[in-house]
Amino acid sequence: DAGVTQSPTHLIKTRGQQVTLRCSPISGHKSVSWYQQVLGQGPQFIFQYYEKEERGRGNFPDRFSARQFPNYSSELNVNALLLGDSALYLCASSLGEGRQIYSYEQYFGPGTRLTVT
């Protein structure tokens, strides 16, 4: 079984540009979450989507947005990139969300390394 996949693996952008990152969850998983991991820190929660709806949001500015498609894949968009957005962006999938069983057990992809220059 394929795990969580993310694309691209690496990305270099310039300040002010926009970026789109993509994620495909494990087959059968309906929930996708996005995290930002800065070097030396733990992952910081950005969003959770379930059945195409946003179900959780971390403390990130409105420059960050996401969506989930009918096939449960997801995109994370970041507008007006800042140098501080340079990080590893992780996608995680889970069976459900909220109080559904095992919704909290998330399985992570390898991440997309974004560098903003």
Add this chain to the structure above:
Amino acid sequence: DQQVKQNSPSLSVQEGRISILNCDYTNSMFDYFLWYKKYPAEGPTFLISISSIKDKNEDGRFTVFLNKSAKHLSLHIVPSQPGDSAVYFCAAYRSTGNQFYFGTGTSLTVIP
């Protein structure tokens, strides 16, 4: 606002001995706590979880203990193996609002 804290950035243990990784949290509303292991260039891998209503959960060599009064949890690995060398993240989940919080990680080195 770091709601989940791992105060030990690194830990070294001899092969065969016990590894104990610690985690503290500040929010009493968390529903589940989880441990993840991360190898370089890979995403975190789910290891073990514990509900806030339990005080112990065991899975093979891995046992997680939860002390709610102290807002503290720990991961015990017995016996430690060289393949356990990785960064371990403690995480907490609050179902209200679907919020996840991760600690900063502890790098475990198991010495053969």
